Amino acid sequence: MRHLPYFCRGEVVKGYGRGSKELGIPTANFSEQVVESFPSDIPTGIYYGWACVGNGDVHKMVLSIGWNPFYKNIKKSVETHIIHTFKEDFYGEILSIVITGYIRPEKNFDSLDALILAIQEDIEEAKRQLDLPEHLKLKEDNFFHLPEGKIVNNH
Ligand SMILES: Cc1cc2nc3c(=O)[nH]c(=O)nc-3n(C[C@H](O)[C@H](O)[C@H](O)COP(=O)(O)O)c2cc1C
Numbered sequence: 001m002r003h004l005p006y007f008c009r010g011e012v013v014k015g016y017g018r019g020s021k022e023l024g025i026p027t028a029n030f031s032e033q034v035v036e037s038f039p040s041d042i043p044t045g046i047y048y049g050w051a052c053v054g055n056g057d058v059h060k061m062v063l064s065i066g067w068n069p070f071y072k073n074i075k076k077s078v079e080t081h082i083i084h085t086f087k088e089d090f091y092g093e094i095l096s097i098v099i100t101g102y103i104r105p106e107k108n109f110d111s112l113d114a115l116i117l118a119i120q121e122d123i124e125e126a127k128r129q130l131d132l133p134e135h136l137k138l139k140e141d142n143f144f145h146l147p148e149g150k151i152v153n154n155h
């Protein structure tokens, strides 16, 4: 897909506080500035890739770009669920991501359970895809080892 791999770095802000954390699927939401910096023609939907908080380790992630049709959000969001258990929240920290692949478009669901099940399937798909050499190699990209602030989106 055009635009991929897509490198991006930005601050983690509060989302709609829908308690995705209680559902077991917290998502680190990017600031509005970062959301607006995304290419306008990058399709909304569910993606996977690699993520790192501050200078921490690089982990697998799934990402949602769009308006969350289940919730009918007014504002577009870019949210990353990192496939790792963190001891604490990291609001205000710098999240670095590389998006390497696309899974599916955003969908509406009949129930919250159906949404959760779909996200769990996305996570399993991401785990499998990211073990393939083509995606695995981006885990080691220099982007994750450069000092913060030196990088603007996709450069
Ligand atoms: C992998 C993944 C897939 C998602 N798929 C959908 C989807 O198909 N439809 C939808 O409405 N929301 C989808 N979401 C977004 C959730 O609705 C969202 O993370 C939740 O509303 C929490 O939002 P908040 O961070 O603003 O509190 C997805 C999120 C993730 C991480």
Ligand SMILES: Nc1ncnc2c1ncn2[C@@H]1O[C@H](COP(=O)(O)OP(=O)(O)O)[C@@H](O)[C@H]1O
Residues within 6 Å of the ligand: 012, 013, 014, 015, 016, 017, 018, 019, 020, 021, 022, 025, 026, 027, 028, 029, 080, 081, 082, 083, 084, 085, 086, 088, 089, 090, 091
């Ligand atoms: N594995 C994880 N992936 C993403 N965020 C996480 C993770 N573990 C803890 N968090 C924290 O949870 C927050 C997101 O929780 P969430 O319920 O989506 O709230 P919000 O609506 O504010 O985005 C993140 O900003 C981050 O500080």
Ligand SMILES: [Mg+2]
Residues within 6 Å of the ligand: 015, 016, 020, 026, 027, 028, 029, 079
């Ligand atoms: Mg969130």
